[in-house]
Amino acid sequence: MRYYTTLSALAVLFLFPLLWSGYASLEEPSNYVEMAAYGEGVGTYAANSVLVAVMTVGGTLVVSALGGYAFARFDFPGKNLLFLATLAILMVPYATILIPLYVLLGYLGLQNSLVGLSLVFVMFQLPFALFMMRNAFEAIPRELEEAALVDGCGTFLAFTRILLHAVRPALITVGLFAFLASWNDFFAPLILLNDGASFTLPVAVVSMTSRTMGAIDYGMLQAGVMVMAVPCLILFIVLQRHYVRGFMSGALRG
């Protein structure tokens, strides 16, 4: 019994802040009304966040699925070098290349752009995603692909019709990690976006704490926290199994 008492006490400790934040935001429903009208309107920021998440998840899935297939099933010159270069992204602290990325995106006409931000997120996700996808494709029996090729499918057709189905669980894991990273990240959008209308939720809600706008509205702030947190909590609870697979795969090892 002492075992469950200990666990329950700990669970209260871990759940209390979330429950409090939800309560504090709902205590005055006007918090949400005020937040909806904050700055450019919370709808704009949420739409930006959703757009970035969609582009990040989509981009990561496409790039890592194609790349994972290449690394698992093909030999080509520079293969090892490219794989090492991709994994090196894990070694280089991303905070240290955001300033050159800001300048570089300027050269490409992607400064202050949600597309530019999403591309940066895809790059950050790539080592984990590529590693996951390569392993998933390697786990598929070669016969499955060979049968399709003998039947006259090109490799691309075999890829889209057969192999992608077989790696679906890995795709879900990669997509989930990409979503959480893009939705929650604060530092990259802080640096790469400089105009209020293009802010994502974290940057917009953090700006509610700047005192230049008068007194801080703490209730509205917690409403902002909820808008950011609730989608992640729901997704995590629904896709928990797939999240844990990301840990088991060893892909976190840099």
Place this chain on the structure above:
Amino acid sequence: MTLTVRRPRGRAGHGAPPVSWWRGRKAQGWLYAMPTAVIVAVLFIAPLLLVLWMSLNRWPLLGQATFNAPDNYTKIADNALFVDSVFFTLKYTVIITVLLSAVALGLALLVQESRPGVGFFRTAFFLPGAVGFAATSLLFYGMLNADFGPIDPMLRALGVTDEPVKWTGTPNMALFSTIALVLWRFAGFNMLILLTGLQAIPTEVYEAARSDGANRWQIFTRITLPLLRPTLALMLILSITGSLLAFDQFFIFTNGGPDNSTVSMVMVIYRAAFFRFDLGGAAAMSVVLLVALVGLNVLMMRRLR
């Protein structure tokens, strides 16, 4: 790249005999890997080279860059804020890594066996890890506010204090509160990493030890810890690297205060770039941090594995 062959969509390989389907697979492999190569080259290799080049130039936010090497590097040592931030960040990293490892290991040991209801507790401990770090910082910003948050009234009701607690009012309190925030956010995440390691230990090993008469402490120190070493090493590396790059919690929750006592290294770089518009100086500090971290990572991987 000399690849001009467009990947034929669909049925190009139609009817090809099995022997030759692998012919041209080199080119195909390259095509599939191309998006990865482009992303890595443009968004990773190029900025790496650019940060080196920027660090050798006076590089204002707007306007022409002019070569001024090695000024950006020599002035780092004179930047008192950066030097202080190095010491502060190291101190923070040591404290967080020790506490986080202890808490995460404790939690992992508590929930490692599958007993009824354990799944719920695992999820409960992990849930904060699904919430973003910025959202977490804002949550604590409100929760630890003396007027708005619930903690102060609770402490007063319990008679622990009768004055408002200055959660971020003194350097030590600010650090303490930040540590509480980070532990809450990351304990479950690290617990999950350790759980994967714990569950990889075969149960036969434990059974053998028990039948040899080993007690729980002996099992923990002689079997669990040594076999968990690679996983612990991974957790340590992630925690150390993450803490050395700390930004969100100090930027949002303490805003570097009071009196710049909680300014992390990445915060100094950010301020140099976007408050003082000195991208060259920021780039030089980035290069120093980058080299130090890559070196540290290599060292840790050699040592700990």
